[in-house]
Structure formats: structure tokens, C-alpha cells
């Protein structure tokens with residue numbers, strides 16, 4: 001049966017094992033090279049991550065500070081009455097303020113002179129702010145009040161290095177000579193960088209006021225949307241998974257549903273946006289820009305994620321637990337709801353949080369349902385009221401800023417991203433902790 | 443359903459043959475009247491071009507890191523590098539969009555643009571196929587990498603042993619045994635990544651530009667199906683005009699394309715899994 | 720019964736190809752091989768027998784450093800191939816495995832054509848200068864794997880499409896193609912029917928003219944049929960090692976006897 005015709009092959013020259021022959025050396029070199037490709041690939045990936053992080057942090061951190069001018073200002077009652085009697089009331093306040101500022105500079109031995117126009121370029125119109133304050137707080141008249149007034153966005157940019165002396169061209173917004181004044185004020189400690197609370201808590205401010213733009217309002221909007229997503233997709237998702245996993249018969253139909261769920265997870269988000277626009281706004285006439293609509297669309301997108309992770313955690317509960325429950329006389333319903341579901345809960349929650357985190361960062365569908373370009377007025381009372389009042393959302397707000405012509409908004413967009421990422425990081429950290437905490441091996 | 447309804451309405455207003463074959467995209471702005479040219483092809487070309495650039499970036503990097511992580515890396519390196527790469531996957535696309543618009547675009551211009559380091563003036567503005575493609579590639583790296591990782595791990599160890607037993611080195615084993623065995627699965631993974639790239643919106647809206655062009659120059663601005671859906675629906679045109687309704691037709695085309703890719707990809711991956719179960 | 724005679728025969732008639740002295744293997748905390756010393760002869764078949772989990776595969780894998788691919792495995796002691804320590808730091812396991820080939824329990828053809836499966840080894844080791852030579856090697860190896868007649872008309876079809884027995888013979892042909900000096904076989908027949916088993920046994924018998932063959936088997940009959948020497952392992956110990964005929968007819972250790980007669984295992 002052996003059809004072997006053995007002809008001795010010229011065996012390669014015998015080399016001791018401890019010595020690599022030339023061919024082995026070559027192969028080992030190829031091996032090393034291949035390994036370096038792998039390391040290089042990972043290094044490139046991590047390099048991109050670092051570049052991304054560095055550019056976010058570097059460009060975004062300045063959004064959290066703001067150049068302010070701090071002045072102790074005393075307005076006597078006489079001055080107040082005098083100003084209120086004039087035709088240009090705010091101009092009067094402004095000249096009081098300028099006088100105080102001059103005095104302040106002289107006191108500190110700084111001999112710089114300025115005209116009113118320069119102050120206006122640096123600080124904007126201060127008179128209005130002052131007047132508003134004193135009209136509201138007449139009891140403060142005659143007492144020193146400490147004012148912190150935000151500098152204009154260009155001065156702010158000068159502080160943050162965005163605007164440089166060399167590049168600055170004199171314009172009605174800012175002039176070279178103003179920078180001397182700013183330097184002097186900074187030396188005197190009158191102008192300095194302070195934490196910009198308004199950015200964290202405020203609302204968007206409109207196209208021509210980058211300094212006053214804040215993300216707070218859209219955080220509230222995002223929060224409303226997440227509530228909608230949570231209360232829609234969690235119950236539906238869990239119910240659907242329980243049905244599919246525990247009760248549904250194994251047939252062609254459930255198989256089809258299963259395939260569709262995994263396909264649904266891969267449908268581009270923008271398609272969900274169009275769908276939302278057509279169904280909720282065009283057809284059901286829900287209001288545009290409302291967190292309710294945004295939440296509905298995002299809930300649709302989150303559903304597959306929740307179903308997939310819920311089913312995975314239901315599957316992970318060993319059948320012995322079901323059998324034990326059924327064995328002591330529980331109905332199938334009781335077995336699932338009293339015994340299986342509690343055990344699967346950590347997994348479900350983890351999946352839900354991750355799904356929510358995805359939804360939180362989703363932007364494209366929000367563009368279509370009009371959650372961009374919206375400027376909240378009357379914040380904070382105007383819209384916090386409900387789900388159907390127009391609002392923005394974090395990612396949409398970031399997009400709005402990024403799409404504006406004024407470059408000062410870019411800083412705000414990056415800053416918004418930092419806040420968004422902090423939220424995402426927190427959610428993911430919670431998910432990871434949950435998983436670690438409740439990880440169980442059967 | 444509503445999608446189909448609107449699409450049908452669009453084709454009532456605008457001939458389907460024009461939509462699918464016209465080589466130009468020039469919507470007239472709403473209210474001003476005049477006829478628009480609403481051809482899908484230039485948009486599709488931009489979409490494909492950007493996706494191809496993205497895959498050229500993501501596939502080698504993703505695949506090689508998956509190979510390294512699953513075959514070479516010690517468990518320490520793995521538990522350190524994997525989640526780090528995973529972060530790239532968890533970052534929302536708006537962040538990548540901004541990254542493209544404000545960091546990568548200007549950077550590319552300073553290299554390839556007028557007066558750049560290379561002394562060529564290929565790239566006019568920050569928004570370009572290259573910008574969007576590169577950033578989208580970065581976004582897809584962890585996607586490709588984790589899918590390939592799963593797939594490579596599904597190749598049975600006995601097959602590797604067979605190769606080592608014949609005196610093959612690790613890289614020979616990977617290139618000649620593991621990768622061929624994993625090929626169908628990896629192909630599926632790449633299709634899934636492609637479908638992701640085609641449906642991606644924010645990166646192209648912010649990074650690719652708005653001009654519909656049929657051009658081969660990767661440094662030129664081009665636009666995509668998704669970017670046009672956004673721009674046609676975010677203006678304040680009324681829903682009944684063909685200029686707005688075309689977005690539904692675009693969305694429908696996008697849906698069909700990505701769905702087809704997904705179905706094929708999932709089928710391939712499923713078949714592949716069954717083979718080694 | 721006459722110990723003297725056996726030892727004489729081993730030393731006089733055959734060279735020792737592989738000499739293992741005081742080998743210990745640990746998988747993490749599991750002590751899988753305990754202080755095993757054995758000399759494996761050239762141009763002969765050595766059988767490893769013993770109950771499941773006693774460390775036969777583990778020891779076999781030490782002989783061509785396949786255990787290097789398992790992270791938690793740790794090997795102590797000395798194994799020499801033709802007088803060279805194979806665990807020397809300078810030894811490249813890749814080069815070693817070209818000399819000490821291996822066939823596994825489960826057939827594991829590559830997802831390639833039958834031809835490419837067999838040509839795999841010769842290609843990576845550069846054993847042929849041109850296509851004609853490679854063709855020759857492939858044909859000869861397939862003939863020696865006793866499968867040539869079955870596959871000669873479909874060399875370009877995938878190796879995974881063959882039956883289990885054919886796949887295993889393909890794997891043997893693949894291992895033979897690299898011209899190893901030692902061939903390690905881990906239960907090569909466990910997945911095969913009696914006819915395929917007989918073919919492979921014949922093949923092994925033939926291979927021993929040129930190679931040293933080590934075979935792990937659970938079948939006493941097979942060990943008795945094909946091997947000249949037999950080693951009996953039990954719980955990581957090498958209990959008994961000697962002439963096959965001697966072990967089967969006249970075991971010295973009571974454990975060997977009870978295993979052979981079917982009382983343990």
C-alpha cells in the first residue's frame with residue numbers, strides 16, 4: 001500500500017542548532033519587521049489619541065476663563081439723580097466709570113491716558129450694566145460696589161494669546177494703542193483672567209457676542225432629552241429583550257427580528273434624523289427644536305444598543321437558576337421577573353448607560369430637527385419649564401458655535417467639548433464601576 | 443414609511459432618471475424659483491472618495507494593531523492599549539468634526555497648501571476630502587481593530603500550532619495561515635467600517651466642504667450625501683419644494699446603500715463564525 | 720525478564736536521537752511532568768502511553784519547544800537533540816521545529832489548497848529552488864502520506880474539504896515534506912476509522928527507516944504494533960520505559976501492568 005518512492009533529498013548543510021543559518025536570520029529579521037509594523041500601528045493610533053486630546057484641552061481650556069476688569073465703584077445719590085436726569089443716561093454712567101478708572105490708575109502711579117472710545121473698545125458699553133445695577137439696587141448708592149466687567153472678546157483673545165500685537169490691525173474693534181492700556185491695566189491688577197462661570201451656566205448669546213456665550217442652557221436641554229431616552233428606551237428595550245430571550249418561539253420570524261435589530265444598530269444616525277423630521281415634526285406636528293422630539297429620535301437609536309446588551313446579560317444568567325425557580329413551582333413569568341431579571345440588572349444598567357452616553361454625543365439627527373442655531377432667550381426661566389419648549393443640546397450647541405464665522409466661538413466649541421467629554425467620561429466610569437462591582441462568574 | 447412617502451413625492455416633482463444619472467448638483471435656492479439640478483452622482487462620488495481615504499487610513503492601522511494586540515502583546519500591554527484605543531471609539535463624532543475643521547484642516551493646509559512646508563499648493567482650504575477622510579479614518583481605527591481582534595481570536599489555536607509545528611515563525615503563521623483563515627471575517631469587518639464611513643455626517647459636514655464636485659484631487663473640497671441632507675433640510679425652505687424633498691430621496695439612497703452593506707457584512711461574519719464553532 | 724539484554728540492545732544497536740534528563744514542566748502551579756529522563760532512539764518508533772492527563776502531550780511538546788507558545792508553561796531540565804541542548808538560549812525554536820516536526824491529535828489543515836498545504840513547509844524553509852522541485856516534493860510527500868492517489872486530481876482544492884482521515888494523512892504529508900529528523904505524533908489516529916488507522920500505521924512503519932518517530936497513543940494494540948520502545952506515563956511520572964515487547968509482556972511496575980490490563984486509565 002505504501003506508494004512511497006524514497007529518493008534521498010540532498011539535505012541542507014548541517015548547521016548546529018545554536019547557530020542561525022542565513023535563511024533563518026532573514027526570516028527572523030522579517031519577523032522583527034512584522035512586529036514593528038504592529039507596534040507602529042498601535043503607536044500611530046495612540047498618537048492620534050494624544051493629538052486629539054491635546055488639541056481639545058489646549059484649545060478648550062481658555063473657554064473657562066475670561067478677562068475681567070475689576071473696579072470698586074461708588075456712586076453717590078447726587079450722581080445718580082444727575083445721571084437719571086440726563087438725556088443719554090448710560091453715557092453719564094460711563095463717564096463716571098471712566099473717571100473712577102482714571103483715578104485708580106493714577107493712584108497706582110501709572111501714567112497712561114486714554115480716551116473714552118478706547119475704554120469702550122476694551123470693555124464694551126459699561127454704562128448700561130452700571131445703570132441696570134443701580135436702578136435695581138438703589139440701597140447700594142453711596143457705598144463702594146466691586147464690579148467685575150468682562151473685557152471684549154478681542155481683549156480676552158489678547159490675554160489668551162489668540163490675538164497678538166503683531167497681527168492686530170487697527171479697527172473699530174481694537175487698536176494697537178489699546179493694548180498698551182490693557183497692559184497697564186493688567187500690571188495694575190485691574191484686568192485679569194477669572195473663571196468664566198457664565199460659560200458653564202449660561203445660555204448661548206447670539207452671533208455677535210462670543211464673550212457671553214455659555215453652554216449651561218444646552219446642558220439642560222441634553223438632560224431633558226436623556227430623560228426622554230431613558231424612559232422610552234429602557235422599558236421598551238428590556239421588555240422586547242425579555243420577550244425575545246425568554247418567551248419567543250425560535251422561528252423564522254424571531255430570527256428575522258434578530259437580524260433586523262443588529263442592522264438597525266448600524267443605520268446611519270442621520271437617517272434617524274430624517275425619519276424624526278418626517279414623522280414627529282412634519283406628520284405629528286410636534287414642535288421643532290424641542291427636547292421631546294430629540295429624545296424620541298435618540299431613543300429610537302438607543303433601542304438596539306439596549307436590546308443587544310440586555311439580551312447578552314439575560315443569556316449570561318445560567319439556566320440552572322430558571323430551572324430552580326420553576327422547580328419550586330414558580331410560573332415562567334415569576335421565574336423571569338423575580339429571579340432572572342434581578343441577576344441581569346447590572347448588565348442591563350451598564351448597557352443602558354453606555355447607550356445613553358452614545359445618545360448624548362449624537363449630533364447629526366439633532367441638526368435635522370432644528371436644535372441648532374437656536375438662541376435661548378430669557379434663560380433661565382424661559383424654557384427650563386418643559387420638554388416641548390425649544391432648546392438646544394450640548395453637541396448641537398457645539399456645532400452651532402463651530403459653524404459661526406467669528407473665530408472667538410471656536411474656543412467656546414472646544415470648551416463645550418470638554419464639558420461634553422466630562423459627562424461622557426463620568427457615565428462610562430459609572431458603567432465600568434457597575435460592571436466591576438457586580439461582575440459574577442457562574 | 444414617511445421616508446418613502448416623501449421620496450415618492452420628490453420623484454413626482456423631479457424625474458428619477460435625472461436624480462440617478464445627472465452629473466451635476468446645483469440646487470436653486472428656495473423661493474427664487476428657477477430649475478435645480480439635483481444629481482445624486484457627484485454626492486455619491488464625494489461620499490465614496492472620502493470613505494476610501496478613511497479606509498486606507500483605518501484598515502492597515504486597525505488591522506495591524508489588532509494583529510499585534512491579539513498575537514504578540516503581553517497581557518499587560520493588551521489591557522493598557524486596548525481601552526486606550528477604545529477611547530477613540532467612544533468620542534462623539536462632533537468632536538472629530540471639530541478636530542477636522544480646526545486642527546487637521548489647517549495642519550494639512552500648512553503642509554500641502556500655498557507656502558506650506560512642501561512648497562506645493564495642492565490644497566486651497568482646510569475643508570477637503572483629505573481632511574475628512576483622515577479624521578474619519580482615525581475614528582474608524584478602533585472599530586476595525588476591535589472587530590478584527592474578535593475575528594482573529596476566532597481562528598482556532600490548532601491551526602496556529604500546525605504552522606508552528608512545521609517550523610514557521612510567528613509572522614509567517616499570521617500572514618500565511620491566520621490571516622487567510624480570517625479573511626472572510628475581516629472582509630465583513632471592512633464592509634461594516636465602510637458602511638459606517640458612508641453614513642458618517644458630522645465629520646463631513648464640518649470637514650469636507652459644501653461644493654459638489656466630480657474630481658479626483660483629494661485636496662479639493664467635496665461634499666457627500668449626508669452633508670447635503672443636512673444642508674437641504676436646515677435652511678428655512680418649505681417642505682414641499684423639490685430642494686427640500688430631495689433630502690428624503692438622498693436619505694433613502696443612503697439607507698439602502700448602508701443597509702445592503704450591513705446585510706452582506708453580517709452575513710459574511712456570521713458564516714465565518716459558524717465555520718469555527 | 721532479562722534486563723541486561725534490553726539495555727545492551729538499545730545502546731549497541733541504535734543511536735540516541737533525543738536525550739531528556741530530569742525534565743520538569745509546570746503549568747502555573749500544576750506540576751505536569753515530574754523529573755522525567757528518557758532517551759529516544761534514532762530510526763525507531765517510540766510510543767508514549769498512559770492514562771488521560773498524565774502528561775504525554777506535554778512531554779511530547781517539550782521535544783520541539785511547542786510549549787513555548789503557552790505563556791504559563793515553564794520547563795526545567797535538559798533536552799538534547801544530537802547532543803545539542805535545545806533549550807539553549809541561542810537555539811531558535813523555529814529552526815528546531817524544522818528538524819523536529821509534529822502531527823497533532825485533531826487534523827488541522829490550513830485554509831489553503833491541498834498543494835499549498837504540503838508546500839507550506841518547504842516554501843518557508845526554502846527547500847526547493849523552483850516550481851518543478853516543489854512539485855516533486857509535494858508529490859513525494861503526498862505519496863508517503865499514503866494519500867496521493869486520492870488527491871492527485873484535485874490538488875488545487877482546499878485541504879479543509881477532505882474527510883477527517885484524509886485530512887490527517889494530509890497533515891502527516893505536510894509534516895514529512897519539511898524533511899524533519901524527528902516526527903512527533905500526538906494521537907494521530909484518534910479521529911480515524913480502522914482502515915485509515917491501518918494506513919497510517921503502515922506509514923509510520925515506513926517512516927522509521929529514515930526518522931525517529933515518537934507517537935502518543937491510547938491504543939495498546941497500536942503501541943504494540945508500531946513501536947519498538949514504549950514509555951508509560953502516570954500522573955506526570957515516567958513509570959516505565961523499555962522495549963515494547965518487554966513492557967507489554969512483562970511489565971516491572973504494578974501500575975504499568977494494571978494500565979495495560981485495563982484496570983486503570
Ligand SMILES: Nc1ncnc2c1ncn2[C@@H]1O[C@H](COP(=O)(O)OP(=O)(O)OP(=O)(O)O)[C@@H](O)[C@H]1O
Nearest residue numbers: 746749751770771772773774775776777778789791
Ligand atoms: N495549556 C495548559 N494549561 C494548563 N494546564 C495544562 C495545559 N495543558 C495541559 N495541562 C495540564 O497538564 C496535565 C497534562 O496534560 P497533557 O495534555 O499533557 O495530558 P495527556 O497525557 O496528553 O492527556 P490526553 O491523553 O488526554 O491527551 C493535565 O493535568 C492538564 O490539565
Ligand SMILES: [Mg+2]
Nearest residue numbers: 775776777905
Ligand atoms: Mg494529549
